[in-house]
Amino acid sequence: MAAALSAAADQRGEAAWAAVDPFIGTGGEGHTFPGAVVPFGMVQLSPDTRIQPRAQAYDWAAGYRYDDDGIVGFSHTHFSGTGHSDLGDVLLMPVTGAPKLERGDPDVPGSGYRSRFSHDGEVAEPGYYAVTLDDYRVRAELTASARVGVHRYAFPDGAPAHVLLDLRTSLYDYPGKISWSRIRVRDDGTVTGFRQTRGWAPGRQLYFALRFSRPPRAHALHNTEQDIPYKGFPPPGADDPTQRAQIEGRQLLASFDFGSALDGPLVAKLAISPVSEAGAIANLDAEVPDFDFDRVRAEAKRQWVEALSVLEVEAPAEARTAAYTALYHTLMGPSLFMDSDGRYRGPDNAVHRADGFTHYSTFSLWDTYRALHPLLTLVQPEARNADFIQSLLAHQRHSPYGILPVWSFHGLETWCMIGYHAVPVIADAYLKGIRGFDADAALDAMVASASYGPYDGLRQYMELGWVPIDEEGEAASKTLEYAYGDWTIARMAAAMGRDDIAREFQRRAGNWRNVHDPDTGFMRARNRDGSFREPFDATASGYGSDYTEGNAWQYSWYVPHDVAGLAAAHGGADALLARLDQVFDAEVDPAVFAHMEDITGLIGWYAHGNEPSHHVAYLYAHAGQPWRTQARLAGIMESQYAARPDGLAGNDDLGQMSAWYLFTALGFYPVAPGSGEYVIGRPFLPRATLHLPNGRAFTIVAEGLDQGHGYIASATLNGEPLRRAFIRHDEILAGGELRFGMQATPNRDWPGAGAERPYSMSAD
Numbered sequence: 001m002a003a004a005l006s007a008a009a010d011q012r013g014e015a016a017w018a019a020v021d022p023f024i025g026t027g028g029e030g031h032t033f034p035g036a037v038v039p040f041g042m043v044q045l046s047p048d049t050r051i052q053p054r055a056q057a058y059d060w061a062a063g064y065r066y067d068d069d070g071i072v073g074f075s076h077t078h079f080s081g082t083g084h085s086d087l088g089d090v091l092l093m094p095v096t097g098a099p100k101l102e103r104g105d106p107d108v109p110g111s112g113y114r115s116r117f118s119h120d121g122e123v124a125e126p127g128y129y130a131v132t133l134d135d136y137r138v139r140a141e142l143t144a145s146a147r148v149g150v151h152r153y154a155f156p157d158g159a160p161a162h163v164l165l166d167l168r169t170s171l172y173d174y175p176g177k178i179s180w181s182r183i184r185v186r187d188d189g190t191v192t193g194f195r196q197t198r199g200w201a202p203g204r205q206l207y208f209a210l211r212f213s214r215p216p217r218a219h220a221l222h223n224t225e226q227d228i229p230y231k232g233f234p235p236p237g238a239d240d241p242t243q244r245a246q247i248e249g250r251q252l253l254a255s256f257d258f259g260s261a262l263d264g265p266l267v268a269k270l271a272i273s274p275v276s277e278a279g280a281i282a283n284l285d286a287e288v289p290d291f292d293f294d295r296v297r298a299e300a301k302r303q304w305v306e307a308l309s310v311l312e313v314e315a316p317a318e319a320r321t322a323a324y325t326a327l328y329h330t331l332m333g334p335s336l337f338m339d340s341d342g343r344y345r346g347p348d349n350a351v352h353r354a355d356g357f358t359h360y361s362t363f364s365l366w367d368t369y370r371a372l373h374p375l376l377t378l379v380q381p382e383a384r385n386a387d388f389i390q391s392l393l394a395h396q397r398h399s400p401y402g403i404l405p406v407w408s409f410h411g412l413e414t415w416c417m418i419g420y421h422a423v424p425v426i427a428d429a430y431l432k433g434i435r436g437f438d439a440d441a442a443l444d445a446m447v448a449s450a451s452y453g454p455y456d457g458l459r460q461y462m463e464l465g466w467v468p469i470d471e472e473g474e475a476a477s478k479t480l481e482y483a484y485g486d487w488t489i490a491r492m493a494a495a496m497g498r499d500d501i502a503r504e505f506q507r508r509a510g511n512w513r514n515v516h517d518p519d520t521g522f523m524r525a526r527n528r529d530g531s532f533r534e535p536f537d538a539t540a541s542g543y544g545s546d547y548t549e550g551n552a553w554q555y556s557w558y559v560p561h562d563v564a565g566l567a568a569a570h571g572g573a574d575a576l577l578a579r580l581d582q583v584f585d586a587e588v589d590p591a592v593f594a595h596m597e598d599i600t601g602l603i604g605w606y607a608h609g610n611e612p613s614h615h616v617a618y619l620y621a622h623a624g625q626p627w628r629t630q631a632r633l634a635g636i637m638e639s640q641y642a643a644r645p646d647g648l649a650g651n652d653d654l655g656q657m658s659a660w661y662l663f664t665a666l667g668f669y670p671v672a673p674g675s676g677e678y679v680i681g682r683p684f685l686p687r688a689t690l691h692l693p694n695g696r697a698f699t700i701v702a703e704g705l706d707q708g709h710g711y712i713a714s715a716t717l718n719g720e721p722l723r724r725a726f727i728r729h730d731e732i733l734a735g736g737e738l739r740f741g742m743q744a745t746p747n748r749d750w751p752g753a754g755a756e757r758p759y760s761m762s763a764d
Contacts (some may be wrong), residue, residue, distance in 0.1 A: 005305070005306055005309060009306075009309045009691065010305065010309070012308075012309045012311075012312050012691070013304075013305030013306055013307075013308050013309030014305055016305070016308035016309060016311060016312075016313075016324045016327070017125070017126055017301065017304050017305050017308055017324075019317075019320045019321050019324040019325075020125070020126050020304075020308070020321070020324050020325050020328045021124075021321050021325050021643060022034040022035075022124040022125070022126065022129075022325070022328070023066060023124055023644075023645045024321075024322070024325045024329075024643060024644065024645065024647045024648065025081060025329065025645070025647065025648040025652050026062070026064055026065065026066040026645050027065065027066035027067055027644070027645030027646035027647075028645070028646030028647070028648060028649070029600050029609060029648065029649065029650050029651060030081060030645075030646070030647070030648030030650070030651065030652050030657075031061045031062045031079075031080075031081045031082060031083070031651045031652060032062055032080050032081050032329060032648070032652050033046040033047075033062040033063055033064050033078045033080060034046060034047070034064060034122075034124040034129055035047060035064075035074070035078065035124075035129045035142055036127055036128055036129050036142040036143045036144040036149070036300065037127070037144055037332055038127060038144055038145060038146055038300050038303045038304070039303055039304065039307040039331045039332070040146075040331065040332065040333070040334065040335055040336055040360065040384075041144060041145070041146045041147075041332075041335060041336060042146055042147050042272060042335055042336040042337060042338075043076050043077070043144045043145070043146065043147055043148060043149045043271075043272060044076070044077055044078040044080070044144075044332065044335070045074060045075070045076050045129075045142050045143075045144050045149035045151075046062070046063055046064060046074065046075070046078050046129065046142070047063070047064050047071045047072075047073070047074055047129070047131060048060075048063035048064060048071065048072045048073060048074070048075055048088055048091065048169070048171070049063070049064050049065055049068035049070060049071055049072065049106070050065070050068060050070075050072065050106045051072055051088070051103055051169050051170070051171065051173050052085075052173060053173055053174060057085040057171060057172050057173065058083070058084075058085065058597055060085060060171060061079060061082050061083065061084060061085035061171065061651075062078055062079060062080065062081065062082070062085075062171075063075065063078055063087075063088055063171050066119075066645040066646070068106070069116055069117065069118075070106050070109075070114045070115065070116050070117065071114060071115055071116075071117050071131065071133060072091065072093065072103050072106075072113075072114045072169065073091040073092055073093030073113075073114075073164070073166060073169070074091065074092050074093065074140065074142060074149075074151065075087070075088040075089055075090060075091040075092075075169065075171075076089055076090045076091075076149045076208070076270060076272055077089040077090075077206070077272070078171075079333075079362070079409070079654070080329060080332045080333060080652060080654060080655065081329065081648070081651050081652025081653050081654060081655065081656075081657065081658075082364065082651060082653060082654065083597070083598045083651040083653065084172075084200055084414075084416065085171040085172040085200075086170070086171055086172040086197075086199045086200040086201070086409075087170075087171055087409075088169055088170050088171035088172075089170075089195070089206050089208075089272070090165070090167065090195075090206070090208045090270060090272065091164075091165070091166040091167075091169045092151060092163060092164065092165055092166075092210075092268060092270065093113055093114075093115075093163070093164040093166065094133065094136065094138045094140060094151075094153040094155065094161070094162070094163050094164075094266075095113050095115075095136050095138075095162050095163075095164060096136040096137070096138065096155060096156065096159040096160055096161060096162070097136075097159070097160055097162075098160070099113060099162045099164055099255045100112050100113040101113075101222060101224055101253055101255075102224075103166075103169070109135075110135065113164055114135075115133035115134060115135035115136055115138075116133075116134045116135050117131050117132060117133055117134055118132070118134065121134075125301070126300075126301065126304035126308070126328055127143055127144065127297065127300030127301050127303070127304050128141070128142065128143050128297050128300065128301070129141070129142045129143075130142070136155075136156075136159075137155075137156040137159070138153055138154065138155055138156070139153070139154040139265075140152070140153055141153075141293065143293060143296050143297040143300050144296070144300055145287040145288055145296055145299065145300070146287065146336050147271050147272060147273070147283040147284075147286075147287055147336070147339070147340065148269055148270065148271045148272075148283060148284055148287045148288045148296075149269070149270050149271075149272075150267065150268070150269045150270075150288060150293055150296045150297075151267065151268040151269070151270075152265045152266070152267050152293045153265055153266045153267075153268070154264075154265040155258075155262055155265075155266065158260050158261075159260055160257070160259065160260045161257075161258040161259065161260065161262055161266065162255050162256060162257055162258065163212070163216075163255070163256045163258070163266070163268060164253065164254070164255050164256075165183065165191065165210065165253065165254040165255075165256070166253045167181045167183065167193065167195050167252045167253065168224065168251045168252065168253060170197060170199060172199045172200060176198060176250075177197055177198055177199060178195055178196075178197055178198075178250045178251065179195075179196040179197060179198050179203075179250070180195070180196050180248065180249070180250060181193065181194065181195035181196070181248065181249065181250065181252045182194055182195075182246065182247070182248045182252070183221055183246065183247050183252050183254050184245065184246040184277070185219055185221070185244075185245050185246070185254075186245075189211065189212070189215050189216075190209055190210070190211050190281065191209070191210040191211070191254070191256075192207070192208065192209045192210070192277035192280060192281065193207070193208055193252075193277065194206060194207040194208070194277060195252075200409075200414050200416070201408075201409055201410060201412035201413070201414050202412075203349055203412065204410050204412055205274065205345065205349070206272055206273075206274065206410065207272065207273040207274070207275065207276055207277050207279060207280045208270055208271065208272050208273070208277075208280050209270070209271045209273075209277060209280035209281040209283070209284045210268060210269070210270045211268070211269055211284065212256065212258075212266060212267070212268050213266060213267035213268070213291040214258065214262075214266065216256035216257055216258050217257055217258065217259050218242060218256075218257040219242070219254060219255065219256045219257065220241035220242045220244075220254065220255050220257075221241055221244040221245075221246070221247040221252070221253075221254050222241050222247075222252065222253045222254070222255075223247055223249040223250075223251055223252055224251045224252075224253060225249055225250050225251035265293075267291040267293050269284060269288045269291065270284075271283040271284035271287070271288070273339050274337060274338070274339070274343075274344055274345040274410060274411060275339050275343045275344070275345060275351050279339040279341070279343060282339065282340055282341060283339055283340050286340040287340065304328075307331050308324060308327060308328065308331075309691065310327075310379045310690060310691050310692070310693075311323065311324065311327050311379070311662075311688065311689070311690060311691070312688065312689040312691065313685055313687075313688050314685075314686055314687040314688070315685045315686055315687070315688075318643045319665075319684070319685060321643045322641060322642075322643045322647070322661070322665075323661075323662060323665055323685060323688070325643070325658075326658035326659070326661045326662045326665075327379070327658070327662055328658075329652055329655050329658035330372055330375055330376070330379075330655035330658050330659050330662065331379075331380075331655075332654070332655065333362045333363075333364070333368075333654040333655060334360040334361060334362050334363050334388055334391065334654075335360060335361065335362045336358065336359070336360055337359055337360055337361035337362070337391075337410060337411055338354055338358065338359040341353075342354045342355075342359075344359045344361075344411060345410070345411045345412075346394065346395065346398030346399075346411050347395055347398050347399045347400070347405070347408065347411060347412055347413050348398045348399070348400060349412070350398070352394070352398060354390075354394070357386070357387045357390035357391070357436075357437075358384075358387045358391075359387075359390075359391050359394060360387060360388055360391040361391065361408055361409055361410055361411050362408070362409040362410070362654065363391075363392065363405050363407065363408050363409075363422065364407055364653055364654040364656070365405065365406065365407060365417075365419075365421035365422050365425065366406075366407065366416075366417035366418065366419060366421050366611065367417075367611050367653035367654060367656040368425075368653065368654055368655065368656050368659075369421040369422075369424045369425050369428075369673060370611055370614055370615070370656060370659075370660075370670070370673065371614065371656055371659035371660050371663055371669070371670060372654065372655045372656050372658075372659040373388075373425045373428065373429070373673070374428060374659075374663075374670040374673050375659045375662060375663065376388070377428070377429055377432050377434060377729075378690060378692065378732065379690070379693075380693065381693040382434050382435070382436060382693065383436060385429055385434050385436075386429075386434055386435065386436030386437050387436075388425070388429075389425070389426050389429055389434075389436075389437045389442065390436070390437050392404055392405060392422045392425065392426065392445075393437065393438070393441060393442055393445055395408060395411075395413075396445040396448070396449070399413070401452060401454075401455075402448055402452070403420070403445075403448055403449040403452045403455070404420060404422035404423065404426075404445055404446070404448075404449040405422055406418075406419075406420070406421075406422075417548070418456055418474060418477060418478050418481055418548050419478070419481035419482065419484075419485055420446075420449040420450055420455075420482070420485050421481070421485065422446075422449065423446045423449060423450065423485045423488055423489060424484070424485060424488040424673050424674055425673075426442050426445075426446060426492070427446070427488035427489065427491055427492040427673075427674045428488070428670075428673040428674045430442070430492050430495070431491060431492060431495060431674060431676055432676065432729050439492075439496060440496070442492075443489070443492060443493060443496060443498060443501065446489050446492070447489065447501060447505075450482070450485060450486060450489060450505070450508075456472065456478055457471065457472030457475060457478055458482070460472065460528070461478070461479060461482055461511070462508075464514075464528065465508075465511045465514045466479045466511060466514040466515055466526050467479045467482070467525075468525075468526060468527055468528040469525035469526065469527060469533045469546060470527045470528055470533070471528060473543065473544060473545075474543070474545065474546065474547060474548045475515075475525040475526070475546060476515050476523050476524055476525040476546040476547055476552075476555060477546070477547045477548040477550070477555055477558075477612075478548070479511060479512065479514065479515045479525075480512050480515065480523060480555065480558045480559065481558070482508070482511065483508065483509050483510070483511040483512040483559075483561075484509070484512075484558070484559070484560055484561050484672075486505040486506075486508035486509045486511070487505070487506070487509035487561040487562075487674065487761060488561075488673070488674040489501065489505040490502045490503075490504075490505035490506040490508075490509055491674050491675075492674075493505065494506075506761075509561060509562070509761060510562075510565075510761075512558075512559045512562065512565075512566075513565070513569065514526065516566075516569050517532055518569065520536070520538070521556070521570060521579055522536075522538055522552040522553075522556045523552060523555055523556040523558070524536060524546060524552065525546035533546065536552075538551060538552035538553055539551055539552075539553065539592060540552075541592075541593065541595075541596050541599065542595060542596065548612075549596060549598050549599060549610055549612065550599065550607065550610065550612045550613075551605075553583055553586070553605035554583075554605060554606075554607055554610075554612050554613055554616075555612055556579075557579075557580065557583070557615075557616050557619060558612060558615075560615055560671050560672040561672045561674070561675070561759075561760070561761050562760050562761040562762050563619060563622045563623060563671070563758070563760050564757065564760030564761075564762050564763045565760060565761060565762035565763075567623050568762070573623040573624050573625075576619070576623055577619075577620060577623055577625060577628070580616065580619060580620060582604075582605075583604055583605045583606050583616065584603055584604045584605075584606050584617075584632060584635075585604055586604035586605050587604070588602055588604055588605055590602055593607075598610050598650065598651065600649055600650040601639075601640050601649030601650050603635060603636065603639065606636075607650075608636055608640045608649050608650065609640075609649045609650020609651070609657075610650055611653065611656060614656075614660050615669070615671045617629055617632040617633050617636060617681070618669050618671050618679045618681060619671075620632065621679050621680060621681065621725040621726075621758075622671060622679055622725075622757070622758050622760075623757075624755075624757065625748075626680065626681075626712065626725040626750070626751070627711055627712070627746035627747055627748060627750075628746075629679075629681050629682070629725075630681060630682040630710060630711050630712060630746070631710075631711075631746070633664055633681045633682055633684075634682075634710050636664075637661075637664060637665075637684055641661055663678070664681055664684065665683070665684040665685050665688070666683065666685065666688055666690075666700050667680060667681060667682060667683035667684075667700050667702070667738070667740065668680045668681060668726070668727060669681055671758065672758075672759065675758070675759040676728055676729045676730070676759075677726045677727070677728055677729070677758050677759050678726060678727050678728075678729070678732075679725060679726050679758050680712075680715070680725045680726055680727065682710060682711070682712055682740070682742075683700055683702040683705060683740055683742075684702075684705075685700070685702065685705075686701070686702050686705050687699070687700070687701050687702070688700050690732070692732070692733060692735065694733060696733065696734065696735030697735050698732045698733075698735050698736060698737075698738070699736070699737045699738070700737075700738045700739075700740075701737060701738070701739045701740065702740045702742055703739065703740065703741050703742060704741060704742040704743070705740075705742045706742075708744050709742040709743055709744050710742065710744075711742065711743050711744065711745060711746050711747055712740050712741070712742065712743075712747060712750055713740075713741040713742060713743040713747050713750065714740070714741040714747075714750060715738065715739065715740050715741070715750065715751070716737075716738075716739045717731065717736065717737075717738055717739075718736040718737055719737075722738070722751070723750075723751040723752050723755050723756075724751050724755050724756040724757075724758075725751050725755065725757075725758065726758040
């Protein structure tokens with residue numbers, strides 16, 4: 001049990017917890033879920049409203065959509081805000097009457113075992129979810145510990161009560177998805193099993209252990225894939241679902257009969273394990289040895305109160321809800337991925353034991369290196385950030401390829417997206433003073449990942465200085481992202497005195513210039529012979545284009561480590577700023593991205609619903625005109641976020657969209673993680689305080705802030721005039737106060753002529 005919070009921290013955390021709305025992002029394209037989870041928990045227990053075929057799975061990537069009116073059941077694993085669906089493991093569904101074996105058609109009420117529900121009966125709080133299943137008149141409540149999901153079902157009096165356990169469901173569903181599965185009813189009544197899937201991460205294994213607060217009077221184990229007699233020498237009752245103690249196959253479902261005379265609610269607790277059924281049982285015994293639902297719920301709340309107490313917001317109610325919900329969404333991933341005894345499964349699909357660290361997985365690195373991980377260095381203890389890095393390094397040690405993860409979940413590599421963005425996560429943390437891991441091993445892993453020739457054109461990149469489009473797709477984006485990652489390696493190597501590595505990767509960090517076309521002003525893909533690919537269409541996007549999830553209008557400003565160099569390549573800051581105006585002011589038909597479901601939240605060509613645009617508004621301030629950043633941010637915050645279910649313009653991507661919101665609401669943003677700096681935008685909260693893990697507090701005050709006063713008139717840091725449009729990480733960690741005076745019109749005199757500019761490699 002963690003030490004009790006101080007009275008002040010507890011009061012802050014309680015207020016924050018009460019302000020969170022887990023339904024934000026469950027509508028539109030946010031892809032969040034409303035269910036029960038503890039901070040960074042392995043179990044993420046939530047209702048699933050549809051199980052769609054693979055071709056239609058995108059909209060249900062989190063299992064739940066707010067505009068649905070039916071629930072299939074409650075599964076124990078989910079992604080928060082991804083653009084890819086998977087998980088939805090081990091679904092439980094309470095039903096009354098004779099249980100049906102099929103899910104049913106979501107558009108046909110009464111078909112299958114699904115049930116209708118109403119939002120009027122829903123409750124969602126951090127660590128708790130409840131809903132009434134109207135077709136069964138069952139009140140279902142959910143809560144969770146780190147490894148255990150706990151359900152409480154109140155059945156109507158006199159109704160035959162059953163609970164279904166379905167291993168056939170997946171949020172990324174297609175024939176053959178389930179490689180193999182097992183359900184076993186043990187002598188003591190514990191139900192265990194596993195399943196192996198062929199989904200986004202092929203060969204993924206997950207084990208479970210389930211216990212009920214009272215024994216069922218009967219059970220039935222079904223394999224709905226085939227209705228044929230048991231082959232070979234059958235054990236007794238092998239062909240009778242009600243007599244089986246164990247069943248294996250690819251389409252398994254169990255039903256448990258509790259009769260019609262239940263005395264009070266039924267509690268079910270289900271633990272998961274990446275290792276074994278025995279591991280799941282041990283997790284169950286370690287975390288929830290009893291059936292006290294209210295105790296588990298209270299402990300989940302306590303953990304959230306503590307986690308949310310790092311932020312104190314004084315603002316109108318809607319702004320408080322938006323800010324605290326954003327913080328809530330940033331504290332779900334990476335997620336715990338190891339048993340209570342320290343064992344976990346790695347990318348080699350072998351079992352390992354964490355030695356001196358807590359193992360995490362679900363690293364959506366292409367998204368989260370930008371703002372989520374920098375935020376976690378401010379709001380989470382050094383030990384947890386070190387554990388994240390230890391987990392990345394463990395992946396590299398166990399990887400058959402010897403490289404850091406690209407996009408991993410449940411210990412396995414998906415190879416989704418591009419770049420080697422575990423590298424900036426590690427470098428940014430190290431350069432901010434986070435220790436607790438082997439820095440030399442980390443740097444070696446970073447270099448190995450940036451030198452693995454078979455990966456995404458890296459061999460050609462190292463040979464030519466660019467990825468050739470006639471040999472590798474999305475070559476312009478890959479060149480740009482490799483160059484940024486290389487810069488972070490150079491920064492960390494220099495800080496460690498590894499000068500040979502620093503020199504080599506500093507040279508590589510300038511490779512962004514190799515894809516800049518001075519004639520068009522765009523970043524373009526080159527062929528091996530050095531020519532730019534023709535014909536060229538700056539509006540073109542797609543998986544066969546020069547760019548990843550974007551086009552030239554979105555990717556041509558991706559040089560976060562060398563904005564001064566980018567400006568010089570355009571002929572000066574004024575020319576670059578004029579191009580940025582063209583990005584935001586263009587009239588764009590959204591249909592141009594109808595084939596790219598991830599590109600949403602358009603303001604001109606700026607696409608806030610996807611990560612390559614996230615730093616662009618801050619480039620005005622970076623290039624010397626901060627008042628223009630302030631104006632652009634106002635438009636983004638107003639149009640892309642709202643405190644309602646459809647309040648996220650795009651996938652939250654494991655908290656990246658929410659981290660962007662939170663940084664921007666506070667008044668600054670990490671344009672180039674690894675620089676140790678945050679570019680100042682403008683505050684959107686009258687007063688906010690970060691209660692830092694080191695015990696200090698950093699307060700941001702916006703005097704005179706209202707809808708009509710959105711421009712910075714002046715700024716002070718700890719009472720001294722601040723005449724630069726950025727602050728440093730160590731200034732935040734030192735605690736103190738950043739105070740803004742706000743006014744109605746742009747102030748072109750702040751920070752003033754000759755002000756120090758944010759870091760750029762070419763000006764270093």
